[in-house]
Amino acid sequence: MKISHNITWHHSSVTKKDRHLINGHKSCVLWFTGLSGSGKSTLANAVDRALFHEGVRTYVLDGDNIRHGLNSDLSFRPADRKENIRRIGEVAKLFVDSGLIVSSAFISPFREDRELVRQMYEAGEFIEIFVKCPIEVCENRDPKGLYKKARKGEIPEFTGISSPYETPYQPEIVIETDKMTIEQSVENIKIYLKNKKIL
Known part of the structure; x- marks a missing residue:
């Protein structure tokens, strides 16, 4: 995608670090894939609610919700899936810049697309969470x-059936939802955030 030579990036007078200081926590994207x-959505919302109740500034970006609006023009063909994830990466980056911890719940089946999103962020801001669950259980x-x-x-290009899902090689967190309760899963993610001094 080419960027016009007639536009200029304007830096905000309030920085991301300023927002971290006033919020009392750092910002990042929790990228739920699976x-x-x-x-994914259940866990993302559970994490969001748990952090919100602790006074953390948060937001959830959900795959279905985004396709109702911002990405309503995209299909599920590979090229459109790629664009779907690129747009979400950019939107999530704006939330991170605003000082929030944003939970992004998208299948995002292709490693290359997830890696391209990771490269949009500063080190430690992109936290890939592989929501691992056997397809038999999902079905x-x-x-x-x-x-x-x-x-x-009836649904072409469906991930796991007629379209592949590429398992993350080295996700920051793996949550096995067929073996762990929601409470255990949320706690594991909170522990990670605290260990990384995001919270």
Whole structure:
């Protein structure tokens, strides 16, 4: 994507560090990735609520919600999936710059796309959370009935069925939602944030 030569980046008079100081915590993106039905949105919202109740400034970006608005013009073909993730990376970066901890819950199936997003951030600001769950369990959950439709061929390019999901090589955090409770999962993420002195 080419950037016009007729635009100039304007630096804010209030810096990200200024916002960290007034918030009492650093900012980052918690990038939840995993199969449909693995529990990404549920976990992202649980983390968001737990941090919010501790006075942390937070926000959740959810895949389905974003496709209702900002990315409503995109399909699920590979090129559009790539653009979907690029846009989300840019939006999440704005939230991080504003001093928030933003939880981003997207399948984001391709390693290359996730790595391109990681490169948008300063070191330590992009925290990849692999929400690991066997596809059999995800299919049994099937909260939106998508796997049934995919198996019938009604949904083309469905991740895990007719389109691949590329497991992260070295995620910062792995949460196995078929083995851990929501409470345990949230606590593990909070411990990571505290150990990294983000909280």
